[in-house]
Amino acid sequence: MAKRLIPTLNRVLVEKILAPSKTTSGILLPEKSTQLNSGKVIAVGPGARGRDGKTIPVSVxxxxxxxxxxxxxxxxxxxxxxxxxxxxxxxxxxLHD
Incomplete structure (x- = not known):
């Protein structure tokens, strides 16, 4: 049975995107040039509650x-x-293309 995590409050579940370590032609890339710390959002919580009791939605x-x-x-x-x-x-x- 596969488990699914649904975050609470204003939490966001992210799967990290790993950059390729070499080009399609086989050239190895230096580690620093491939590091963009990015990820894909898998699930989001409903949002946090403000002082007035209303839900503040998650921004992603x-x-x-x-x-x-x-x-x-x-x-x-x-x-x-x-x-x-x-x-x-x-x-x-x-991030957008």
Missing amino acids: KEGDTVLLPEFGGTQVKLGEKEFLLYRDEDIMGT
Whole structure:
């Protein structure tokens, strides 16, 4: 049975995107040139509650590609896959083509 994690409050579940270490023609890339700390949003919580009791929605949605901080996040392992759990305010932005 596959487990699915649905984050609580303003938390966001992210699968880290690993950049290729070599080009399609086989040229090895230096580690520094492949490091863009990004991930794909897998699931989001409903949002945090404000002082007035109303829900403040999460700023990203499932499927977004986001820029992640260099450190932080909580590692979560579901089956064979590893994910990271962040608070919405820790995510630095969304990436677009």
